[in-house]
Amino acid sequence: MKALLELSNVGMKFDTPKGQFEALKDVNLKIESGEFVSLIGHSGCGKSTVLNIVAGLLQATDGGVILDKQEVTEPGPERAVVFQNHSLLPWLSAFENVELAVKQVFKKTKSKAEIRDWVEHNLELVHMAHAMHKKPDEISGGMKQRVGIARALAMQPQVLLMDEPFGALDALTRAHLQDSLMEIHAQLGTTVIMITHDVDEAVLLSDRIVMMTNGPSATIGEILDVKLPRPRDRLALADDPTFVRCRQQVLQFLYEKQRKVEPMPKRNSANTERVRKRA
Amino acid sequence: MVTLTFPTWMEPYRALATGKMSGEQWQALLRQLIWPVLGIAAFLLLWQLAAQRIDTSLGQFPGPSQVWEQAGSLLDEHQASRAKEAAFHERQEKYIASRLAQQPEWEPVYRSYTGAPTFFDQIGTSLITVMSGFLLASMIAIPLGIFIGLSSTAHAAMNPLIQLFKPVSPLAWLPLVTMVVSAVYVTDDPLVAKSFLTSMFTVSLCCLWPTLMNTAVGVTSVSQDLTNVSRVLRLNAMSHVRKIVLPSALPMMFTGLRLSLGIAWMVLIAAEMLAQNPGLGKFVWDEFQNGSSQSLGRIMVAVIVIGLIGFLLDRLMLMLQRALVWDKSSVQR
Ligand SMILES: Nc1ncnc2c1ncn2[C@@H]1O[C@H](COP(=O)(O)OP(=O)(O)O)[C@@H](O)[C@H]1O
Ligand SMILES: [Mg+2]
Numbered sequence: 001m002k003a004l005l006e007l008s009n010v011g012m013k014f015d016t017p018k019g020q021f022e023a024l025k026d027v028n029l030k031i032e033s034g035e036f037v038s039l040i041g042h043s044g045c046g047k048s049t050v051l052n053i054v055a056g057l058l059q060a061t062d063g064g065v066i067l068d069k070q071e072v073t074e075p076g077p078e079r080a081v082v083f084q085n086h087s088l089l090p091w092l093s094a095f096e097n098v099e100l101a102v103k104q105v106f107k108k109t110k111s112k113a114e115i116r117d118w119v120e121h122n123l124e125l126v127h128m129a130h131a132m133h134k135k136p137d138e139i140s141g142g143m144k145q146r147v148g149i150a151r152a153l154a155m156q157p158q159v160l161l162m163d164e165p166f167g168a169l170d171a172l173t174r175a176h177l178q179d180s181l182m183e184i185h186a187q188l189g190t191t192v193i194m195i196t197h198d199v200d201e202a203v204l205l206s207d208r209i210v211m212m213t214n215g216p217s218a219t220i221g222e223i224l225d226v227k228l229p230r231p232r233d234r235l236a237l238a239d240d241p242t243f244v245r246c247r248q249q250v251l252q253f254l255y256e257k258q259r260k261v262e263p264m265p266k267r268n269s270a271n272t273e274r275v276r277k278r279a
Numbered sequence: 280m281v282t283l284t285f286p287t288w289m290e291p292y293r294a295l296a297t298g299k300m301s302g303e304q305w306q307a308l309l310r311q312l313i314w315p316v317l318g319i320a321a322f323l324l325l326w327q328l329a330a331q332r333i334d335t336s337l338g339q340f341p342g343p344s345q346v347w348e349q350a351g352s353l354l355d356e357h358q359a360s361r362a363k364e365a366a367f368h369e370r371q372e373k374y375i376a377s378r379l380a381q382q383p384e385w386e387p388v389y390r391s392y393t394g395a396p397t398f399f400d401q402i403g404t405s406l407i408t409v410m411s412g413f414l415l416a417s418m419i420a421i422p423l424g425i426f427i428g429l430s431s432t433a434h435a436a437m438n439p440l441i442q443l444f445k446p447v448s449p450l451a452w453l454p455l456v457t458m459v460v461s462a463v464y465v466t467d468d469p470l471v472a473k474s475f476l477t478s479m480f481t482v483s484l485c486c487l488w489p490t491l492m493n494t495a496v497g498v499t500s501v502s503q504d505l506t507n508v509s510r511v512l513r514l515n516a517m518s519h520v521r522k523i524v525l526p527s528a529l530p531m532m533f534t535g536l537r538l539s540l541g542i543a544w545m546v547l548i549a550a551e552m553l554a555q556n557p558g559l560g561k562f563v564w565d566e567f568q569n570g571s572s573q574s575l576g577r578i579m580v581a582v583i584v585i586g587l588i589g590f591l592l593d594r595l596m597l598m599l600q601r602a603l604v605w606d607k608s609s610v611q612r
């Protein structure tokens with residue numbers, strides 16, 4: 001079977017005041033339709049850069065990305081992005097934010113009533129129907145992220161790109177959103193690429209976990225297949241041997257093979273702390 | 280039974296009336312009423328004391344009571360002038376009616392009343408002028424600001440000019456504007472007075488800068504995330520400006536408009552005074568030239584009215600800003 005999305009020899013060099021900086025080198029990845037793929041790696045290794053290249057927001061300096069036999073040259077709604085900090089237009093209600101996207105993508109094919117129904121349907125999908133006429137600053141961070149996901153889903157993308165979508169949320173809200181996301185993925189079969197720095201989240205959600213080496217010239221270090229049956233239940237998985245082994249493998253990659261020598265950002269050191277306790 | 284609901288700011292007064300005051304309500308009462316009233320009273324007292332000690336060539340500097348008197352007499356003069364005007368029109372009507380009765384083929388000629396403008400007429404003139412100048416400035420500054428904000432080339436080209444002209448005082452523009460208006464605006468049947476145009480253009484020239492700069496900054500500082508959303512949605516340039524850029528820039532734009540209106544009002548009074556164009560500025564100047572024993576009191580009335588109008592204009596902008604801007608935190612008092 002031919003892959004839906006293919007990254008071939010993707011490289012990225014940034015021009016900086018201190019000369020060229022090679023962020024990515026020889027990134028090769030094939031993703032099949034309906035797959036859920038996580039990108040994990042230490043902060044600053046180049047995960048966002050990879051995602052932005054797939055989104056078309058950045059242009060790779062080497063190699064290229066092919067989606068459904070077409071080379072990616074610019075951003076577009078078939079590669080919808082869920083940004084880390086929701087990126088909702090603060091002057092529009094949740095409904096209007098989704099509507100803006102739906103009108104833009106379906107203005108030629110859907111009638112007014114169909115557009116309204118489609119907006120509402122997508123807000124229901126993320127359990128936001130009850131607050132759809134609220135403005136972003138009237139709802140919580142988790143709810144904003146839900147609306148962001150609804151907006152992306154409403155574009156009916158071929159690939160859904162998510163850059164640390166739950167990174168800024170507390171653990172409980174994050175768990176809720178992960179469950180919603182699994183539900184939606186099961187229902188719609190959307191292809192998803194998600195960046196995360198949370199190992200449990202990666203194992204719980206993904207079909208494959210792509211682990212990136214540290215930069216500069218970061219690339220893909222290992223790819224792990226998560227062979228857990230779906231639907232997955234977070235409680236039952238906690239001491240499932242496959243789950244534990246996958247988790248262990250990712251942790252080993254991150255904290256043994258790709259150990260960061262520089263002073264680590266707080267979040268990572270907190271993770272290592274946890275690893276030590278469990279070991 | 281009828282239950283009355285009070286706005287929250289009235290709560291302390293209701294509590295005072297019913298004799299139930301909480302500590303917090305005392306605080307609110309102090310803040311809203313007692314301190315401001317004490318402040319004003321202290322000011323009036325100091326003014327009175329200081330005024331007694333200042334002797335000018337036009338007599339003693341007026342204290343609050345003399346100023347209050349002058350305010351009353353200005354109102355009387357206004358009413359007298361209006362009565363005269365009404366009487367004039369009545370006489371004219373009568374004359375025309377009686378002449379038409381004798382001479383039905385006669386074409387009546389209506390004349391308008393030509394009394395000297397009163398203090399209140401001057402207020403009206405100033406308000407119309409400041410609003411026209413402000414609107415003209417906004418009509419130029421907002422589109423130009425958007426353009427400069429969107430194009431870094433335009434910004435690079437215009438920035439030196441903006442920096443050069445921004446600090447220019449209205450008094451420096453005035454002679455130039457006066458000469459240009461006289462040279463360009465030549466008609467036999469003028470729709471508006473030359474002096475009005477001179478004041479208006481001077482006001483516009485001086486007050487367009489804050490709106491221009493704030494609009495430009497607002498447009499440039501549209502968040503990268505929102506720009507990315509626009510790119511993913513493939514909004515075209517027009518929709519991008521309408522749906523993303525303008526709403527983002529609106530809070531900054533309003534901050535600029537408010538500053539501009541404040542400047543417009545200050546500039547107008549100075550311009551009217553210097554150019555002797557009708558308005559409150561001219562009233563002040565005329566009183567100064569007139570030099571009667573009441574002049575200083577009348578000027579003081581004008582000063583207070585100018586301040587009051589400036590304050591009300593600012594409140595008006597604040598209300599507009601509150602009503603129209605989505606980002607309530609950007610609305611300062
Ligand atoms: N526009 C840019 N110009 C220069 N360097 C950049 C730019 N964007 C990212 N980088 C660098 O590329 C590396 C990868 O960044 P990023 O993809 O944001 O990392 P991650 O998302 O994995 O934390 C970082 O070292 C970052 O400093
Ligand atoms: Mg990142």
